[in-house]
Amino acid sequence: MTETLLLRPRGADDDRPRDDRQPYRPARPEYGPGRALRQVAGVNETILDWVPEERPRYTRLGAIVLNTGVMAMLSMAVLLSKVDVPFVAVVPIAVMWGYLILSFDGWLVASTHGVLGLAKLRTYLPRMAISILMGVVIAEPLLLWVFGPAIETEVRDQREAVVATYEARLKECNPTSGAAPAAAGCGPFLLNVPESPESTRQELRNAKLERTTLEGRIGQIDKEIARREQLARLECNGTKVDGTTGRPGVGPNCRRNRAEADRYQASSNVDKLRDDLSALDRRIDALTAREGAASGTYAGAVNTEISKRVADKRDNQDMIGILDEIKALDSLAHKSGFVLAASWLLRLLLVAIDCLPVLTKLMSRTTTYDVLLGRQLDVSGRLHEKYTTEREQRDGGRIDVSILENEHRVRAQMEQIDEADRDARAQREAVLDDQIERLAARLRDDPRGGLG
Secondary structure: OOOOOEEOOOOOOOOOOHHHOOEEEOOOOOOOHHHHHHHHOOOOHHHHOOOHHHHHHHHHHHHHHHHHHHHHHHHHHHHHHOOOOOHHHHHHHHHHHHHHHHHHHHHHHHOOOOOOOOHHHHHHHHHHHHHHHHHHHHHHHHHHHHOHHHHHHHHHHHHHHHHHHHHHHHHHHOOOOOOOOOOOOOHHHOOOOOOOOHHHHHHHHHHHHHHHHHHHHHHHHHHHHHHHHHHHHHHHHOOOOOOOOOOOOOOHHHHHHHHHHHHHHHHOOHHHHHHHHHHHHHHHHHHHHHHHHHHHHHHHHHHHHHHHHHHHHHHOOOOOOHHHHHHHHHHHHHHOHHHHHHHHHHHHHHHHHHHHHHHHHHHOOOOHHHHHHHHHHHHHHHHHHHHHHHHHHHHHHHHHHHHHHHHHHHHHHHHHHHHHHHHHHHHHHHHHHHHHHHHHHHHHHOOOOOOO
């Protein structure tokens, strides 16, 4: 069978033999970077050779698919730089991720080739949803990378605010005076600092309270002694008041009042009480000095422990991770409308770039290549149907013949068995007839009738 080719029309100055001219369709295959890019987009070069005018379109489509893979690789590299991954592993992982996205985007685009009519919309919608999902995943690390300096500053400010709040809480729950904290919920923030001055301070308060009580008691005793002595003087001087006789001289009443005043002073132990008061004053002075020294030492110990806890809190903060950066970006967006608008515009732009392979096919008109590919798929489907029908008939006929052969073989074997059975029965009948005949002959020859 002779192959038929569409040849370029002969020009006025084309005097070459017709068979030597270049075929017009299909065009000669094209090799190079463009072909490699079209392979990324899943283009069938054999079909595209019939419409070489569309090679640039599909070359650029392959470049768009390749761009999404490169962007995914860059996004993964940025993401890995924010987690605890060895540097030597960043490049292989990023390249593998870019290859996966490139392969998947290539499949998304290749699966839309040859789709025509309303089926085009049904085909593109789920692929667009997948592209948007992938775009969001790829765009977020790049977005954090773009806003990196501002995000890092925000994260550090947030961490400093956390440390400052922690320090303020420690100071609130651990007064340098040693007194119990007045704020609620101080359990996790209490410090175990020894030599608190609060016990000394409480002892000093108790001593002062005891001194006040003792001074009041001594004052009452002194007042009573003074009253009694005054009454005795008035009685002895003969001054007439309530409780005196008004007769001067050291009489019985004068002596009795003096005696009562002396007895009361002796029984009240006022001298001992005054000694106790002096000892208590000395104790208060000592407690006051000790409380002052303990307060200074305890305040320094508390401040030292708080400083240590705050330093540990600051040192134990992990490296800035992607979750910290996402939180910081959200905080910046809430603080500034410009950051909010810029972050969303950039995010949507990155998502749109990742969706470009499918968007490009969706927004483009139906190409001749799609029509030819659709026709080729229809032809392939019909040919396959005919091929399978032919194989079914051929294999079915072979099986039918095999079934008939099996049936014939079974019948032949059954006939052989029947024939052998008939021969066996005939032989048994012949033997039986022979035995009957011999028995009958003996009976005829035996005059007694064969009876013994």
